[in-house]
Amino acid sequence: MIAGFEVLAVVFLVIMIYITFTSYKTKRLSKLSALFWFLVWAAGIFGIFLNKKLGLFLESLSIMRVFDLYTIIGFMFFLFIVFYLFRVVKENEKRIEEMVRVLAIKNMQKGE
Amino acid sequence: MNKKLREIVGNKKVIAVIPAYNESKYIGDVVRETRKYVDEVIVVDDASKDNTGEIARRMGAVVLRHCINLHKGATLKTGCEAAIGLGAKIILTLDGDGQHNPDEIPQLLEKLDKFDLAIGVREFNKEMPFHSRMGNKILTKLTQLFFGTKVSDTQTGYRAFNTNIYPKIAWESKGYAIETEMLKNLAKHNLSHSEVKVETIYNDDYKGTTPIDGLKILANMISWRIRG
Numbered sequence: 001m002i003a004g005f006e007v008l009a010v011v012f013l014v015i016m017i018y019i020t021f022t023s024y025k026t027k028r029l030s031k032l033s034a035l036f037w038f039l040v041w042a043a044g045i046f047g048i049f050l051n052k053k054l055g056l057f058l059e060s061l062s063i064m065r066v067f068d069l070y071t072i073i074g075f076m077f078f079l080f081i082v083f084y085l086f087r088v089v090k091e092n093e094k095r096i097e098e099m100v101r102v103l104a105i106k107n108m109q110k111g112e
Numbered sequence: 113m114n115k116k117l118r119e120i121v122g123n124k125k126v127i128a129v130i131p132a133y134n135e136s137k138y139i140g141d142v143v144r145e146t147r148k149y150v151d152e153v154i155v156v157d158d159a160s161k162d163n164t165g166e167i168a169r170r171m172g173a174v175v176l177r178h179c180i181n182l183h184k185g186a187t188l189k190t191g192c193e194a195a196i197g198l199g200a201k202i203i204l205t206l207d208g209d210g211q212h213n214p215d216e217i218p219q220l221l222e223k224l225d226k227f228d229l230a231i232g233v234r235e236f237n238k239e240m241p242f243h244s245r246m247g248n249k250i251l252t253k254l255t256q257l258f259f260g261t262k263v264s265d266t267q268t269g270y271r272a273f274n275t276n277i278y279p280k281i282a283w284e285s286k287g288y289a290i291e292t293e294m295l296k297n298l299a300k301h302n303l304s305h306s307e308v309k310v311e312t313i314y315n316d317d318y319k320g321t322t323p324i325d326g327l328k329i330l331a332n333m334i335s336w337r338i339r340g
Binding site: 096097101 | 156165168169170171172173174175176177178179186189190193194197286
């Protein structure tokens, strides 16, 4: 028997599989990216249904439920994404600055 | 440039770099007065929403325009690189909001005969708004403490330097931390500097460095200190 919130999690994961599939079909995701995300969502569903089988593994990590494991992984992933985006923003900021400065020098206007 | 000043700087080409953002009210006068003392004036218009660039060009300045606002540090960097490209041997930097009196340029240029950098230091008197006075005092003390510089006004943008030191003092800061970073680099490379007392002029109490900028400068200083 699975708990109510686990049903919600399954529904969420199925929706994500659908979105990943349509993103792949409309060529917004490459084959490799789509496969990666399919595996992430599928692992989530298996985790929920194999709750009991994962018990021993969870116990060794002092985690009570699979859902708690997901919360921890989700939080770690969130922090990773924040760091990754910070890096991307900084890199893009640098590129834009360089481009704007080069354009300004190239289009120098002499005084009257 | 007048004859006396030419004798002081020799045949070195002097270019003034003026960063400007929405300075249509003052930029014309600043360019006109500055041109008396230098060979060329470069105004870097940091994506102003008014006609700052157009006025500066009409007053005889070479104008560079950023298509998006990049802030002071990046704007000065664009100006300095353009100045070097135009053959400058001495670069003079001053603000576009009329905070610096161009009549004091000769005193700064005179110092470059013996020193690598000349700094126009202001008196922290009542001409300076209270929040700027406090901020400047705190940042100056901290800069002295962190980097061992003896400059008495670390946030002034009124400076002149020989372009041969530019690779050593070049900065990464995009915003108002540029002044502090330049001094940090100056101390790091054991370059010499001299101070010139200049007039304290504040035309607008709410323009320029804000308390938030002050905190950003402080954060940068801590980061540079840690990185060494």
